[in-house]
Amino acid sequence: MKCVVFLDRDGTLIEEVGYLDRPDRVQLYPWAVDAIRALNQARIPIVMITNQSGIARGFFTEAVVDDVHRHIADLLKAGGAHIDAYYYCPHHRDGSVAEFAVACDCRKPGRGLVDRAIRELSVDPARSFTIGDRWLDVALARNIGGRGVLVRTGYGADQERHPPEGLVADAIVNNLVEAVSWILERSDETLGSGL
């Protein structure tokens, strides 16, 4: 059973631009390729987990999200890096598209997408990490018994100033590359238990 990094997208891997509705609005952070490649080299799988309620709200379709993820994959590939799986939650209970206007268990901090990774990729959540710019990314780590790193990019700096009661990040760092360094410093124990 593998240790995995569950990676947030907007504000963590790419610039936060609100509802991202076109691939050409994707902007990787300057350190993103290096950070992802470092995890690849350590043979730690990366699973993107992103809330995309813009689908339920009718702002864009699933096909757009797929195009965005294909574009991100191309940009990473050009730098010799890759993300192992791209999962998203299309739902929102207040959405306007009936198919997706439901209360689901896969919208973060719900663990539905992690459970999918457990089924499809034999992941050990307790040895896994989340990286994200919102407290809900840290809450996801709590919900799966893993460790959560908050980054200060995107909404992160603001989130850091408003910690929710009872929720503590395992680390708060400036950006994705620092989050990956933090994880790799702890990956001996991770690798030692049988990656």
Ligand SMILES: [Mg+2]
């Ligand atoms: Mg985010």
Ligand SMILES: [Zn+2]
């Ligand atoms: Zn969902």
